[in-house]
Amino acid sequence: MDKNKNSYIFIYSVILVVVVAGVLSLVAVLLQPKQAKNLEIEQKRNILAALKVTPETKDVEDTYAKMVKEIAVDEAGNEVDATDDALKLYVAHTDKGIKYVFPLSGKGLWGPIWGYISLDDDLNTVFGAYFDHKSETSGLGAEIATEHFQSQFSGKKIFDRSNKFVSVKTNKRGASNDNEVNAISGATITSTSVNEMIESCLKSYLPYIEKSRK
Amino acid sequence: MQNKRKERIFLDPIFRNNPVTVQILGICSALAVTVKLQSAVVMALSLTFVVAFSNVIVSLLRKTIPGRIRIIVQLVVVAFLVILVDQFLKAYFFDISKQLSVFVGLIITNCIVMGRLEAFAMSNSPKRSLIDGFANGLGYGFILIVVAFFRELLGSGTIWNYQVVPQAFYDAGYMNNGLMIMPPMALIAVGLIVWIQRAHQQKKEEGK
Numbered sequence: 001m002d003k004n005k006n007s008y009i010f011i012y013s014v015i016l017v018v019v020v021a022g023v024l025s026l027v028a029v030l031l032q033p034k035q036a037k038n039l040e041i042e043q044k045r046n047i048l049a050a051l052k053v054t055p056e057t058k059d060v061e062d063t064y065a066k067m068v069k070e071i072a073v074d075e076a077g078n079e080v081d082a083t084d085d086a087l088k089l090y091v092a093h094t095d096k097g098i099k100y101v102f103p104l105s106g107k108g109l110w111g112p113i114w115g116y117i118s119l120d121d122d123l124n125t126v127f128g129a130y131f132d133h134k135s136e137t138s139g140l141g142a143e144i145a146t147e148h149f150q151s152q153f154s155g156k157k158i159f160d161r162s163n164k165f166v167s168v169k170t171n172k173r174g175a176s177n178d179n180e181v182n183a184i185s186g187a188t189i190t191s192t193s194v195n196e197m198i199e200s201c202l203k204s205y206l207p208y209i210e211k212s213r214k
Numbered sequence: 215m216q217n218k219r220k221e222r223i224f225l226d227p228i229f230r231n232n233p234v235t236v237q238i239l240g241i242c243s244a245l246a247v248t249v250k251l252q253s254a255v256v257m258a259l260s261l262t263f264v265v266a267f268s269n270v271i272v273s274l275l276r277k278t279i280p281g282r283i284r285i286i287v288q289l290v291v292v293a294f295l296v297i298l299v300d301q302f303l304k305a306y307f308f309d310i311s312k313q314l315s316v317f318v319g320l321i322i323t324n325c326i327v328m329g330r331l332e333a334f335a336m337s338n339s340p341k342r343s344l345i346d347g348f349a350n351g352l353g354y355g356f357i358l359i360v361v362a363f364f365r366e367l368l369g370s371g372t373i374w375n376y377q378v379v380p381q382a383f384y385d386a387g388y389m390n391n392g393l394m395i396m397p398p399m400a401l402i403a404v405g406l407i408v409w410i411q412r413a414h415q416q417k418k419e420e421g422k
Contacts, residue, residue, distance in 0.1 A: 009280045016287060020294045027298060031305040038308040057309075139249030139370065139395040186392060 044068075049130040050101050050116035051092050052154075068092045068101070077207030087204055092118070099127050102205055106197025109189040111135040113144065113197060117153070117168075123209045126168060129153035131194065141190030152181040158202060165206060167199035223345050227353040230415070234357040235408045239325040244358055245400040247317060251374050254362035255355075256310065257317050262351025263299065265327050268292045269347030272335040279336075288331040289322075296322050326354055361403045369394030 002008065041057065044064040048055065055063045072086035073079055080086050090101040098121045105114040115131035131144040143149050153168060157178045160166045170183035170191040183191035202209070233239045240261075247257045271291050272279075279287050300318050303311035321327070330350050335343040366372055368391045371379035379388065393399050 003278070003280045004282060009283055012278070012280055013283060013286070016290060020290055024294065024297055024301075027301050031301050034305040035301075038304065042308065042312075137249075138247065138253055186395065 046130050046132065047090055047092075047101050047116050050118045050128050051094055051099055052128045053094070067094060073205065073208040075204070075207065077205075077209075077211040079208075087208075089205065089208075090116075096127075097121055102202060104131075104197050104201040106193055106200065108133050108136050108144075108193045109141055109187075110137070113190070113193055115197070117198060117202070119158070119209075123213050124157050124159050126153045126156045126158065133190075136190050137187065140184065140187040143184045143187065144190060144194055149181075149184065156181060165203070167195070167202055169195045169199075220342070220345060223342055224349045227346070227349040228356060229353075229411075232353045232357065232411070233326045233329070233350050234354055234404065235411050237329070238408075239329055240354055241401075241404065243317070243320040243324055244354075244361065244404060245397045246320065248358055248362040248365050248400050248403075249369065249395055251359065251362045251366050253317070254358040257320070258351070258355025258358050260299065260317065261321055261324060261326070261354055262348060264292065264295050264321050265330055265351045266344055266347035268295050268327060269330055269335040269343040270340045271295070272331045273338060273340040273343035276336050284336065285328070285332070288328060292327050292331070293322050326350055357404065357407060360407065361400055364403060365394045365400060369399075 041060050045055075045057070045060045047068060048060065048064060051067070053063060053067070069091045070082065070088060071079060071091055072082040072088050074086060082088065088103060090103075092099045092101060099118045100121070100123060101116050101118045103114075103116055105112065107113065111134035113131060113133040113136065115129060117129045118127040119125065120127050129150050131150060133142060133145060136142045136144065152175070155178075156168045158165060158167055160177075160179055166179050169180050171180040172183045172185070172188065172191070175181050227233060231237070234241065234244055243257065243261075247253045268288070268291050272288055275287070275291075296318055300311065330347055334346045338346070363373070366374075367378065371377060371384075371390050379390075
């Protein structure tokens, strides 16, 4: 058969594409439930990480079910039933008291960054933080996903001395007060992105936080 | 004779005809993933897998592929394999897939994969193509790991995320070389390896 005939090329490419697309969609559909489950476990693991609890993968779900309760609030800070528009947060009963975990999401230098930040029950002191990223530069921006960077957040405050909401910021010159942590050198944009993410996400919970502090 | 040829197919890509240092292919990913040893190893393994199996598939199909669209066919095969692997990792090895996420796209565009398909798999048997793909992946991985070893050691003071430069050094005024983390140093490191290898080979050839 003449392999350079147009009809051969046409039929060949159609068959190739149909076979490849068929196999890939089949695989995607078959593996979908398993992948979704992995993502769910991953999310729970991240929430627990912000609470400084790091169970083995197989224990994540049990630990989560035991410790964490999901609640939702509206923009005025009232507790409401969980709907898609409601702001979600997580209340955890740890052996160090009640902690509040807030989900964070924002954009980094190359792609999305996200994480969770947990506050003590004074809703001011940070208990722990967890960050992850899709594609920040390895060795630079990607360092936000390391223990080394995240552990700095413990004990910091989101309100300043005059009780004004200032969030926790990274500072390139080094942390100088209770509202700052060290930025990552060489990763200015990712560090700034972390600032913006924490501030903007916590801000939407501010009515709830201020209401609960009183 | 037959065995000797097979040996060549296997050993050449690792040293004498290394895809990175001799053919200067796959350089961009070599720059991107060599900051940490761990990501270099994961990338090396994934690329080896993809080159080896896309080589086999293309070799099996080689007599049916129309010459005018062969590059497109090769690309479809590579993309197919990469997505397949990615989906499986996401379902069964979630932790590995998280590390790999950035690199998946890099594998599809890696010149070594297309280069081997075009130069070898299109005109050789599946068995030999498998060996060739495997060896080229290893040759690539070998360079990646060497570069990553030095970049992580000098840039972060760690190996495989373990601190190896003792605290006493830091106390005495030693500092990690921030430049090693930047991409230009990867280029310079690859350049040094190319230099060493070529100088060595030249000596050997002159000695013959």
